[in-house]
Amino acid sequence: MQTNPVPPPYSSLVAIGDSFTEGMSDLLPNGSYRxxxxxxxxxxxxxxxxxxxxxxxxxxxxIGQIVDEQVDRAAAMNADVVTLVGGLNDTLRPKCDMGRVRGLLTEAVERLAPSCRRLVLMRSPARQGPVLERFRPRMEELFTTVDELAAKHSAVVVDLYGAPALGDPRLWDVDRLHLTAEGHRRVAEAVWQSLGYPPEDAEWHVPMPATAPPAWLHRRTADLRFARQHLLPWIGRRLTGRSSGDGLPAKRPELLPYETPETDEGLHKRALR
Known part of the structure; x- marks a missing residue:
């Protein structure tokens, strides 16, 4: 009789990276992100x-900031599982030295892999659209490096880039850069399964049922609102070297027993920017 494999008894998790791992735009009522x-x-x-x-x-x-500020801290925690997602913000900058990005990602993996039982890397999700299309070759070069490093260091790669569901604009927030709560739920399911746990949603990667597209006027209004509220400020930060995370602390800086966000003092309330 065939039985399902028992998932490994992982007792700790450390997540490092940028807004994708911080949880934007899965907003909780208390102002923090899940x-x-x-x-x-x-x-x-x-x-x-x-x-x-x-x-x-x-x-x-x-990725340079992740290496300087997060990698050694994460390695010192000696967690069972470490997730590392980084480098995508670099690829979206007007100027990007991909050789440097590859080198820093390699440095991060080489420092993290010996410190944990399981290192998880990702091919980040990306929705369709003209703004991101010009950066796609850089993104795919980054993901090739992820695959190569994973093979060399026995890391797990979660392929979100190739998941049809995550290209659906309905799973992305109005800023078109961050996933909705449902998008984050699907990512969690993907990582959960990659760690050997039995599926809770075997079809997380399956596209949502089709719906009628919004009317032309609605789409144009949404495009204008997106450009004014999100695209132009984002471009401004890229051109001036500023970041939406300047001055913000780590979301949960210590490896502590997990509690729900409602009672966990380690989850800092974040101001929307």
């Missing part, structure tokens, strides 16, 4: 007494 890493931690903690979780991610961070 996101896929928090959802994943809650699931892992539910079956593991004493489960510990840290999330060092801060929105807007480039």
């Amino acid at each position: 996101g896929w890493a928090d959802v994943l931690a809650a699931r892992m903690a539910a079956g593991t007494p004493g489960f510990r979780y840290a999330n060092l991610a801060v929105r807007g961070k480039l």
Whole structure:
């Protein structure tokens, strides 16, 4: 009789990266962000007494900042599972030295892989659109490096870039850069399964049912609102070297027993920017 494999008893998780791992735009009522890493931690903690979780991610961070500010801290925690997602912000800058990005990502993986039982890397999701299309070759070069590093260091790669569902604009917030709560839930499911846990949603990657497209006037109004409220400020920050995460602390800086966001003092309230 065939039985389902028992998932490995992972007792701790450290997540590092940028806004994707911080959880934008999965907003909680108290003003903090949840996101896929928090959802994943809650699931892992539910079956593991004493489960510990840290999330060092801060929105807007480039791969060099992740290496300088987060990698050594994460490695020192010696967690069972470490997730690293970074470099995508670099590829979206007007000028990007991909050789430097590859080198820094390699440095991060080489420092993290020996410190944990399982290192998780990702091919980040990306919706369709003209703004991101010009950066797609850089993104795919980054993902090729992710695949190569994972093969060399026995890391897990979660392929979100190739998941049809995550290209759906309905899973992206109005800023068109961050996932909605449903998008983050699907990412958490993907990582959950990659760690060997039994599926809770075997069809997380399946596209949502088709709906009638919005009317032309609605689309144009939404485009104008997006450009004014999100695109132009984003371009301004790119051109001036500023970041939406400047001055913000890590989301959950210590590897502590997991508690829900409603009672967890480690989850800092974030001001919307």
